[in-house]
Amino acid sequence: xxxxxxxRPFTGGSWCGSSSGPAAYYSETSTVTVTVKLFGSPQIxxxxxxxxxxxxxxxxxxxFGSPAAPLERGQVAPGTYCTRQFEECYRKPCRLQSPNYxxxxxxNVSCYWSLRQxxxxxxxxAMIAVRQEAAHKMxxxxxxxxxxxxxxxxxxxxxxxxxxxxxxxxFYDGGSTNDPVLAKYCGGDWLPRVVSRGPExxxxxxxxxxxxxxxxxxSHSPLRGFELDVDVIFADSxxxxxxxxPSKCEFDVNATSPDSDEVxxxxxxxxxxxxxxxxxxxxxxxxxxxxxxPGDLVWISFISYSERALLVGESTHALLSNGSIGNGCSTRxxxxxxxxxxxxxxxxxxxxxxxxxxxxxxxxxxxxxxxxSYLSTDRTLVIQHHTEDxxxxxxxxxxxKYEFVxxxxxxxxxxxxxxxxxxHRIFKKEHVGEVTAPRNIFLYGRGxxxxxxxxxxxxxxxxxxxxxxxxxxxxxxNPSCETIxxxxxxxxxxxxxxxxxxxxxxxxxxxxxDIRIHRACIxxxxxxxxxxxxxxxxxxxxxxxxxxxxxxxxxxxxVIHFHIxxxxxxxxxxxxxxxxxxxxxxxxxxxxxxxxxENLCMGMPWVVEARYNRSLFLLSWGAFxxxxxxxxxxxxxxxxxxxxxxxGRPPKLVRVVCPAEPGARPLAVHVFSEEWWGxxxxxxxxxxxxxxxxxxxxxxxxxxxxxLEISRSRSSLLQQLQVPINASTNDTDLxxxxxxxxxxxxxxxxxxxxxxxxxxxGYDESEAQCGATSKLLNSLPLxxxxxxAAVISSIILLVCLTLHRLRARRRRRxxxxxxxxxxxxxxxxxxx
Numbered sequence: 001x002x003x004x005x006x007x008r009p010f011t012g013g014s015w016c017g018s019s020s021g022p023a024a025y026y027s028e029t030s031t032v033t034v035t036v037k038l039f040g041s042p043q044i045x046x047x048x049x050x051x052x053x054x055x056x057x058x059x060x061x062x063x064f065g066s067p068a069a070p071l072e073r074g075q076v077a078p079g080t081y082c083t084r085q086f087e088e089c090y091r092k093p094c095r096l097q098s099p100n101y102x103x104x105x106x107x108n109v110s111c112y113w114s115l116r117q118x119x120x121x122x123x124x125x126a127m128i129a130v131r132q133e134a135a136h137k138m139x140x141x142x143x144x145x146x147x148x149x150x151x152x153x154x155x156x157x158x159x160x161x162x163x164x165x166x167x168x169x170x171f172y173d174g175g176s177t178n179d180p181v182l183a184k185y186c187g188g189d190w191l192p193r194v195v196s197r198g199p200e201x202x203x204x205x206x207x208x209x210x211x212x213x214x215x216x217x218x219s220h221s222p223l224r225g226f227e228l229d230v231d232v233i234f235a236d237s238x239x240x241x242x243x244x245x246p247s248k249c250e251f252d253v254n255a256t257s258p259d260s261d262e263v264x265x266x267x268x269x270x271x272x273x274x275x276x277x278x279x280x281x282x283x284x285x286x287x288x289x290x291x292x293x294p295g296d297l298v299w300i301s302f303i304s305y306s307e308r309a310l311l312v313g314e315s316t317h318a319l320l321s322n323g324s325i326g327n328g329c330s331t332r333x334x335x336x337x338x339x340x341x342x343x344x345x346x347x348x349x350x351x352x353x354x355x356x357x358x359x360x361x362x363x364x365x366x367x368x369x370x371x372x373s374y375l376s377t378d379r380t381l382v383i384q385h386h387t388e389d390x391x392x393x394x395x396x397x398x399x400x401k402y403e404f405v406x407x408x409x410x411x412x413x414x415x416x417x418x419x420x421x422x423x424h425r426i427f428k429k430e431h432v433g434e435v436t437a438p439r440n441i442f443l444y445g446r447g448x449x450x451x452x453x454x455x456x457x458x459x460x461x462x463x464x465x466x467x468x469x470x471x472x473x474x475x476x477x478n479p480s481c482e483t484i485x486x487x488x489x490x491x492x493x494x495x496x497x498x499x500x501x502x503x504x505x506x507x508x509x510x511x512x513x514d515i516r517i518h519r520a521c522i523x524x525x526x527x528x529x530x531x532x533x534x535x536x537x538x539x540x541x542x543x544x545x546x547x548x549x550x551x552x553x554x555x556x557x558x559v560i561h562f563h564i565x566x567x568x569x570x571x572x573x574x575x576x577x578x579x580x581x582x583x584x585x586x587x588x589x590x591x592x593x594x595x596x597x598e599n600l601c602m603g604m605p606w607v608v609e610a611r612y613n614r615s616l617f618l619l620s621w622g623a624f625x626x627x628x629x630x631x632x633x634x635x636x637x638x639x640x641x642x643x644x645x646x647x648g649r650p651p652k653l654v655r656v657v658c659p660a661e662p663g664a665r666p667l668a669v670h671v672f673s674e675e676w677w678g679x680x681x682x683x684x685x686x687x688x689x690x691x692x693x694x695x696x697x698x699x700x701x702x703x704x705x706x707x708l709e710i711s712r713s714r715s716s717l718l719q720q721l722q723v724p725i726n727a728s729t730n731d732t733d734l735x736x737x738x739x740x741x742x743x744x745x746x747x748x749x750x751x752x753x754x755x756x757x758x759x760x761x762g763y764d765e766s767e768a769q770c771g772a773t774s775k776l777l778n779s780l781p782l783x784x785x786x787x788x789a790a791v792i793s794s795i796i797l798l799v800c801l802t803l804h805r806l807r808a809r810r811r812r813r814x815x816x817x818x819x820x821x822x823x824x825x826x827x828x829x830x831x832x
């Protein structure tokens with residue numbers, strides 16, 4: 001049986017053989033000719049039955065759609081039976097229908113459907129997609145039954161199953177038959193989505209020359225042939241959703257400079273990447289090359305990875321390996337870290353961080369760990385994803401996150417002899433530069449870290465100081481801390497509302513290598529919003545400490561960061577030694593400074609240290625103030641000057657003194673080192689006690705401090721240790737020879753009766769201890785003693801001169817006498 005229509009080329013194909021059941025044929029034109037030829041002998045039974053009906057175009061809604069929603073069936077190419085051209089399918093739905101749809105199509109027919117999208121919006125890239133999910137619209141061949149196939153599975157025949165006698169569809173990735181073939185399909189109850197790389201696709205349909213009329217059980221749909229849906233997919237033109245090269249599948253992912261403004265938005269430094277949205281031809285390898293800047297690492301984590309073989313039986317593999325990268329694998333994933341292969345998966349998923357896919361606007365998931373992701377050791381990383389069968393009929397897709405991790409820190413590494421963190425740095429070579437928070441994501445909550453502690457040390461040269469300019473800082477979205485001014489020193493300090501989830505920036509000075517003094521603390525986002533903060537050190541070495549505790553899984557350097565400019569300025573160092581050791585001494589403070597030395601030493605603290613097994617005592621004049629006074633509490637001090645006393649290592653504020661005129665005994669205040677009261681007896685062995693004294697002067701004034709190295713008498717020490725004392729022992733053997741009774745403390749013999757009061761009561765210089773003469777001499781001022789010494793020296797010199805003159809006169813007399821008596825000795829008569 002042959003069918004031909006008026007105005008259409010004759011195909012020459014035939015239906016033959018026996019068939020039962022209805023087989024519908026809908027003509028494309030208003031005239032159709034049916035030709036039946038009988039080649040058998042008269043003895044062979046023959047029967048033929050045909051029914052016909054004339055249907056108006058308005059009734060043929062399955063083919064043309066309804067008048068309200070017509071279907072786009074393309075334009076028939078002149079001189080062809082069914083070749084059509086489709087354009088701009090994004091405006092209205094396009095359908096690829098088999099010839100004479102919804103009835104059976106002719107034999108020995110070839111159709112070419114050209115799909116083209118001419119209009120592409122700015123900054124977009126167009127791709128053509130063809131698919132059919134509805135089984136009743138796919139009737140090329142009867143669905144196959146494969147042993148062991150799940151009853152709910154949907155079988156397909158493709159590639160090698162599509163021999164010459166089978167009807168088949170061919171999808172070309174482009175507008176001609178010379179373009180790569182995406183899929184060759186010849187049967188099944190559905191068609192997976194086939195997507196072209198660009199805005200053109202050619203679909204070819206070929207039917208075999210001979211076939212029996214199609215038929216199906218009455219319960220099935222009466223439709224015959226097939227109908228394919230056409231979609232137009234638009235992707236961003238600068239995205240990685242499609243391959244830009246027509247014959248290669250290569251992607252270059254290059255990082256933007258971490259020093260550019262784009263680092264704060266993350267554009268180019270991190271993002272998401274999916275496998276190509278378009279279908280890949282068989283035996284295709286897609287290569288993704290990640291390249292960062294010097295100091296970058298590449299961090300990737302797969303959110304999802306899937307590969308599903310839609311082909312069964314003979315069609316398990318579309319092509320033989322033939323030495324390709326697949327080597328027998330339907331899909332193969334390789335990851336290269338430089339020249340090192342760090343992952344090679346054959347038909348298996350890589351390490352997955354799939355819980356990330358559960359994140360949404362209301363739910364956050366934990367960061368990907370190292371065991372769930374891949375991290376390069378250099379700035380390059382390459383991913384190769386190979387598909388043996390193509391992705392149209394063997395979908396293989398993945399979704400991953402990538403990030404270029406900036407590991408640069410600036411400055412020099414910390415000395416190996418010190419235990420440091422991963423972001424401790426030293427700046428001593430550059431005289432001008434900038435310091436920022438680290439951009440290494442693994443140091444923040446989003447990279448899996450719980451806390452961050454970075455220390456930046458600035459070491460100036462001789463006659464140099466460090467100046468910092470704090471430009472901006474951020475301590476998280478909702479800092480649980482407030483920056484306030486210290487009521488005593490007027491410095492910035494941090495007032496923590498909660499000890500958890502806090503970030504802060506602290507400034508410390510190191511006047512000596514083993515002593516670090518806190519100078520400022522900033523912890524909220526509003527402190528630097530209006531103006532910068534400038535800080536100039538009083539010592540050569542300064543440290544900046546940036547800490548964050550209990551970071552959440554969304555925080556990184558975009559919400560926790562700082563930016564500081566630094567410079568080393570010329571300024572003479574403090575010329576005097578302000579770290580004191582010995583038996584005792586005095587320190588005086590003056591505002592304004594009385595000389596150049598005191599001016600250069602402004603801001604430098606004094607450190608007083610005792611020997612092992614000794615204690616320290618400080619004497620000053622004024623009144624103690626609360627360490628942390630309430631903000632609404634009025635100050636009880638008539639001056640804004642303060643004496644700040646610290647103790648321990650690191651220094652801890654123990655006393656704040658409102659200074660008064662030195663020497664006024666009613667205003668004397670006493671401070672003992674902590675172990676004096678037995679609070680830290682173990683420290684006596686571990687380290688000697690010390691006091692750090694800082695003078696904070698805002699207005700003209702004078703203050704002073706005296707210090708003593710003291711120790712307990714034996715009886716006092718035994719009493720403190722609650723050790724019983726033997727009553728038979730002489731009490732004088734238990735006491736020290738030089739003792740301040742009001743302190744119950746022993747002092748050095750060198751301080752006893754030296755002309756200056758060291759005990760607060762002056763007991764060490766009393767008349768009872770030193771005698772009247774000694775008291776008188778010791779009570780004289782130094783100038784009087786010097787004058788007395790000069791007078792005595794003059795008297796002694798005068799006496800010596802007088803004696804010398806008397807002796808000279810006597811010698812002259814003796815010489816004259818000898819001269820007169822000499823001649824008489826020669827005349828004996830004159831001797832009488």
